[in-house]
Every structure is written in structure tokens, then in C-alpha cells.
Amino acid sequence: MKQDGVIIGIHGLANKPPVEEKTRWWKAAITEGLSQHGGCTNPVFSFAFVYWADLRYETPLSDDMNREPYRPQEAGSSRAERPSAPTAKDLLAPLYAGIDRVEEATGLTLVDDLILEYRFDDLWHYHGERHFARQVRARLAERLRAFRNHRILLVAHSMGSVIAYDVLRSLEREDPTLRVDHFVTAGSPLGLAKVKLKFEAEHGPLRVPNNVSAWTNLADGDDVVSIMGALETDYGPSDTGIRITDRRVVNDFRRLDGEPNPHKSYGYLRTSDFASIARTFAAPSGTDDTAPRA
Numbered sequence: 001m002k003q004d005g006v007i008i009g010i011h012g013l014a015n016k017p018p019v020e021e022k023t024r025w026w027k028a029a030i031t032e033g034l035s036q037h038g039g040c041t042n043p044v045f046s047f048a049f050v051y052w053a054d055l056r057y058e059t060p061l062s063d064d065m066n067r068e069p070y071r072p073q074e075a076g077s078s079r080a081e082r083p084s085a086p087t088a089k090d091l092l093a094p095l096y097a098g099i100d101r102v103e104e105a106t107g108l109t110l111v112d113d114l115i116l117e118y119r120f121d122d123l124w125h126y127h128g129e130r131h132f133a134r135q136v137r138a139r140l141a142e143r144l145r146a147f148r149n150h151r152i153l154l155v156a157h158s159m160g161s162v163i164a165y166d167v168l169r170s171l172e173r174e175d176p177t178l179r180v181d182h183f184v185t186a187g188s189p190l191g192l193a194k195v196k197l198k199f200e201a202e203h204g205p206l207r208v209p210n211n212v213s214a215w216t217n218l219a220d221g222d223d224v225v226s227i228m229g230a231l232e233t234d235y236g237p238s239d240t241g242i243r244i245t246d247r248r249v250v251n252d253f254r255r256l257d258g259e260p261n262p263h264k265s266y267g268y269l270r271t272s273d274f275a276s277i278a279r280t281f282a283a284p285s286g287t288d289d290t291a292p293r294a
Helices: 019-037 088-106 110-118 121-128 130-146 159-174 193-203 265-269 272-281
Strands: 003-010 046-050 150-157 182-186 215-220 244-249
Touching: 003 130, 003 159, 003 272, 019 046, 019 265, 019 272, 046 130, 121 130, 121 159, 121 193, 130 159, 150 159, 150 265, 150 272, 159 182, 159 193, 182 265, 182 272, 215 265, 215 272, 244 272
Parallel strands: 003 046, 003 150, 150 182, 182 215, 215 244
Antiparallel strands: none
């Protein structure tokens, strides 16, 4: 029988604050969500963070504006009420869907290449620099193996979802007894044609990894990174019939200047949809310091 649950998180694109700080902020966001939506007055959970920004950047972010520290939701700041007019993403999504179909069919990903190289630089390097990719994957695989006897909730934000999918499909072959009880992707670019073609070249047909018991994909309607939105049409069920559950959520995080940031990890981590999943991995008692540092 598996031990108590553990939440394992992996961050996304771009440079980050120091690992201790980033870890603390992820835990604070999860705690806020559990307190508000998860029915947990004093939530307690084991948490392990997979930090890889140091593999790409010499020094972590330091000034407040760039590192965008976590802040609890302020009263009246929710984006739950959406404007009636279509958002930029609403207008772009159908156009990109057509481009995506053409790129997948032809294998020529000129638009995605442009997006990845100039907007998602880390993901571009991940696909192009095999040594970097091996290092990043190794960190996540090592953490999953360390908690193989626990119930694992793996939450991957942004580019972290690309890394996580690669690792899970690889572990199917390399370590078939390891299982993840729930895989959560948030603000994920897994719908991009370039990403899907890379997956197919390495792992075969797109599907839910066989070592995952559940997969929930969270996407805010204004998050341009997850421009393709739902993933279920692209990724088939696992060999045991597990399918992706797509959830459109409201990421209410705001920058220091008050502007919405619908891609921010903290906003996804405190949504009611994530809290409903995370509460089943929270410990009834004890402390949350059992997880080793990243």
C-alpha cells in the first residue's frame, strides 16, 4: 500500500527567483487554494519542487518587478466576470487551429518555430540542446523515483508540462512500475504543433502516459501559452482507457502593477479546480517538511 500523498511541482519558462523563494511561493499558492476551496482550514501537505532554471541562467531573478513575488488574492480582484467582448486569444485561437492542422500534416512548423524561438526561448533550447534536455529530465525523473512509494500528484506549469510528458513517456519503458496518481498540466503549450511533432518522433502516437491514473489540464481562456485550449482531441487515451479531463479555469493572479497575468503559476495553483484535486493529497496530520529540497 502506498504511503501518504506528495505534491511534486515543476516550473515553466524563463528565469526564476532563487529555489527556496520559488518553492515557498508555490506552497503558499497551493495553501491559499486549499484554504479557500479545498475545505482545509490549516492545510498540511508534503511538497517537492523540481527547479531547473539554474541550468539555463547563471543567477536567479532578484528585483521585485521581474521576479513577480507571490501575493494572496485581494478582495475584488477576481477575474471571474469575463468581458462580453471576445479576447485576443478568442480571436486568435481559430486562426492558429488552422495553422496547427497544416503544420502537423506537412511537418513544416514555420509559425511555431518563430513563436518558440522568440517568445518561448527555453522551450526552443530544450528541443535543440540534448544535453540541457537530459539534465532537466533527470531532475524530474529522480524526484518521481524518490517518491515512488507515495501517492503522487504531479503538477507541471507551462514548459514544465512538456518536460513532464517526456519524462512520463520515457519512464513507461525504463521504470514501468512507477506510477503517478494524478498528473495536472496548467497553462500548457502541449497543443502546439511543434511540440506534438517532437513527442510523436520520440514516443510514438500522442496519448495519455500509461503510468498516469488521471490527467487534468487547466487552461485560462486568456492564457496565450495554452492557445489551443483543450488537449483531449490531440492526446488519445492510455492503453487502460485513461483520458484527459480539460478544465477551463480563471487564473486571477495580478502583476505588481495590477495588470492581470492569466499565465502565472500561482493563479492556477489556487483555483478551485486544482484545490479539489490537491486536497486528496493533503495529509490529515503531521508536517510538510518530509520532502527533500530540490
